[in-house]
Amino acid sequence: MDKHTGNLFILSAPSGAGKSTLYKALLKQDEQVRISISHTTRAPRQGEEHGREYYFTDPESFLDMIAEDEFFEHAQVFDNYYGTSKASIFGMLEQGLDVILEIDWQGARQVRQLYPEAIGIFILPPSLKDLELRLNGRGTDSEDVIKRRMDKAISEMSHYHEYDFVIINDEFDTALSQMAGIFQAMRNKTPVMQQKHNNLINDLLSL
Template sequence: MRGTLFIVAAPSGAGKSSIVNAVLARDPSIALSVSFTSRAPRPGERHAEHYHFVSAETFLEMIAAGDFFEHAYVHGDWKGTARQSVEPLLAQGRDVLLEIDWQGARQVRAKMPDAVGVFILPPSRKALEERMRARGQDSEETIARRLAAAREEMSHYGEFDYVIVNEHFDTAVNEMCAIFTASRLRRDVQVARHSRLLTALLTDGVEAPGSLF
């Protein structure tokens, strides 16, 4: 059976990457798709671990070649997910997580309506600004641009299946883990996963196989 595609989006500074990393540490069965970006690495970021860092020219060449599952121009830079980072893993039955923005999420949902979308909100706009500044990675100009764009980004929360308010980090991580667990227990997913068990349980004279769960 195919895996489930999870989409996680948030305005810059809402704590998306920290939450995602904590969830992946708890649930290694989920494969994180590492995005491509045309921006320069921030302090501490490593190529192929946090992003695939490429030039704007290379990114545009990849768009022209049809290499991207989704892509968008965000905060003055290109970001995108390569097809090879998603489609083969889903076909193998792996769950895949995309950490992208709302524009990319809209493209993905158009292609895969059954993808599960999660949007992360900050507890206040003041907290959002404080978190941006606490990172110490962006200039004042960049922070001002991201804050100006945050309201527009947050207005798209209604396009997602679940909303998490990241007021307390541990709570937010637990809530996202609960979403992943609940999604795996949906009826259609369980029917595909346990078709033999259901057949055995509902057929006269056939003993149900043990320990399938």
């Protein structure tokens, strides 16, 4: 029997919808989940470290990686590039771990082409007003950047229907519970259980 592999989850949302806070809380309570660490050409924000939040790289090196077909997906968001290493993703899946890709809808489309089994989750804010308040509360981005992100938010959210699940992040505990439920449910799908518990199922069906 082939070794059981984990599930690949795509997690997308407009900036400020709270997806990072949600997945970080999920990581603390579910030891089977990992977050993919992406490469990016954007500058580190205060408190971020290379190899923890992102692998920070220069544009020339990033383009070299594209040329070598080293990315599972990559996209340009605003003025920066983001990409996910193929080796990193498949290595974790082969260990039976569930992997979260925190990417935008453009990257999600690329992932689905290469890995149709990927499970998409889109996080929505409770309102545009709430989204703007969250972006202003970060204190890390300029007014111009916030305006650009708000202008982009509606366009980004219009792609929610391309995902398998939608979570409205209004009450945090409720949203986290919904996300955790999705992860557990996907592990209990019939094909997965057949593969993981083949011997038990055969014993139960034998006379």
